[in-house]
Amino acid sequence: MAWKIVGGAAALLSILLGGLAVATNGEPDRSATLAEYRRPSAIPFPDDNPFRTAKAELGRALFFEPVLSRDGERTCATCHVPGRDWTDTHPRAPRSDGGVMEFRTPTLLNVAWTETIYGWDGKFNGLETVARTPLTAPGNMNMPPEEMVRRLSSDPNYVAAFAKAFPGPVPEGGQVTQERIERALATFQRLIISGQAPFDRWVEGDAHAVGAAAKRGFDLFNGKANCAACHSGWNFTDGSFHDVGVAKDGAIGRGRFFPNSTRLRHAFKTPTLRNVARRPPYMHDGSLTTLSEVIDLYDRGGIERPSRSRDIRPLHLSAREKADLIAFMESLSDAGAEGPAYQPIGVEAPRP
Ligand code: HEC
Ligand code: HEC
Incomplete structure (x- = not known):
């Protein structure tokens, strides 16, 4: 009989906590958002050029x-x-x-x-x-x-x-x-794949894989700072083209192929953020040298003009929020030269 009461109490507790979106350790319940970043389990190869x-x-x-x-x-x-x-x-x-x-x-x-x-x-x-x-x-x-x-x-x-x-x-x-x-x-x-980063271990359930600043950065990334509007999914890109307000020099990006589109003028492809902390300089023209400069650009909202994405606007981030976003991006780096991306061959079969 006792187990039923305990079971019932646990179920009630989880309903209550679920309703409040708070997990038992006092942190917000991020499981649904984290699940959107789970790594894939196989490499996609096209039918007309299969893996051998x-x-x-x-x-x-x-x-x-x-x-x-x-x-x-x-x-x-x-x-x-x-x-x-x-x-x-x-x-x-x-x-x-x-x-x-x-x-x-x-x-x-x-x-x-x-x-x-x-x-x-x-x-x-x-x-x-x-x-x-x-x-x-x-x-x-x-x-x-x-x-x-x-x-x-x-x-x-x-x-x-x-x-x-x-x-x-x-x-x-x-x-x-x-x-x-x-x-x-x-x-x-197609075998050049970023390795497991601390962030991936967090996604898989290890609450200690990343620190508190990176967790707050993740919340900002998916919330107030709106980064996930474009840097979405495990590879942190929507594969699409946007003007985030970088190009000053007449670089028209995707607009070259769509001269009548206002939105595609100065639009460039959203890059992956995997290992991003390790590979400056940034942007299509290498015009920003640190992640801090990148965050400042987004905080200002870039260059305001008709082509600028509707998802870009001044963010009014505090110094701590900026540092948290950087800590989050740092958690996306794999083990470097030890990781699978650096020895992508010699594998018997494709692996993620
Ligand atoms: C509207 C879509 C969009 C949003 C929102 C957005 N980005 Fe980007 N991001 C891009 C695009 C497009 C580029 C490349 C721009 C270029 O080169 O001109 C980029 C580039 C970057 C880069 C440089 C990567 C590299 O390899 O050069 C970083 C870092 C970055 N974004 C982080 C962020 C962060 C952090 C946020 C939230 C504060 C954010 N982005 C919001 C689309 C977006
Ligand atoms: C001189 C430096 C340089 C060399 C050498 C070079 N690339 Fe690149 N690669 C670039 C640049 C710059 C771009 C971006 C071009 C653009 O966007 O128009 C690029 C883009 C690419 C892309 C597109 C990546 C993406 O995410 O869109 C691929 C794939 C690529 N290169 C593969 C290769 C291969 C394969 C070779 C050898 C046959 C090669 N590159 C040689 C500089 C180089």
Whole structure:
């Protein structure tokens, strides 16, 4: 009989506490909001470029292959540096002629979860199509496609690796094709995934994984500061384009492709916030050097203009609230060079 009374009392207590949204330890009940940030359990691979270990291994070799640049000086990893969270430290990516490109190098962390449209302004349609631009651009790897295919085809190791990665009929012209190079690179990049951060352990139920400041920061992020309106889900991005009031210099972002849209003028893609504390500078143009400057921008509400997102407005944050938001973003960093993102190959099967 006694157990029934205890059970009934516990149920009543949880109804009462649930109604007040307060957990037994006196903290707000964040379980529903935290659940929105749970990590996925599998990597999405497209049907027309499915995962194969041999393809990913070939992609890894190509990613670090200087032969793919005309003068042998550059690889994908020149800018997407594994030890720098797959970006670099430059405000704007360096051109081979000493100048700089239009944009900062974005991190490649979690690119598998980007829905189709890549690039700060969305100029790339699909991960498979991105590589063509850095490979062939004169200010970058500057490699004519035929020359690239010719170079790899003259290396028997590569010919064998392409055959293993792409079983089936040999294409006209041989095992090495530009399309296969692009597919292998994409398969490799889908394995670049940020590792478990303290925040993930909190999501999974370890209340001590992050400190009190980070927890308050999480509440602000999802509440008063409204960051989650765009930095949503486990990868902290809605994959969409917004003007948060950064670009001053006529950079029109997504507006380039939608000249009649007011909203897309100065709109750039929402970046992931995974490992963000470790990879300054920030924004599409690298114009902000610390997270503190980023918070100050949002606190001011950025540049007020017709294109600015309706989700951006002056926040009037206190000094403590600003520090709490930064503490929260710091809790999104994984273990660094020890984490899975840095050895994305050698796995027998894809894992989250
Ligand atoms: C000179 C530095 C540099 C090199 C070398 C380079 N990239 Fe990039 N990468 C960039 C920049 C800058 C962007 C942003 C371009 C844009 O948004 O228009 C970018 C964007 C990307 C993106 C889109 C990411 C996203 O989240 O939208 C992918 C994928 C990518 N690069 C892969 C590669 C691959 C594969 C190679 C090698 C074939 C490569 N990059 C070589 C600088 C570089
Ligand atoms: C309206 C959508 C939106 C809201 C709301 C928003 N962001 Fe952003 N965030 C973006 C976009 C878009 C960018 C890239 C802007 C650019 O490069 O011009 C960005 C960039 C960032 C960056 C730089 C990341 C990098 O790799 O360069 C950080 C950090 C950041 N936001 C944190 C926050 C925080 C904290 C909040 C809440 C105070 C917030 N964001 C609110 C859309 C948003």
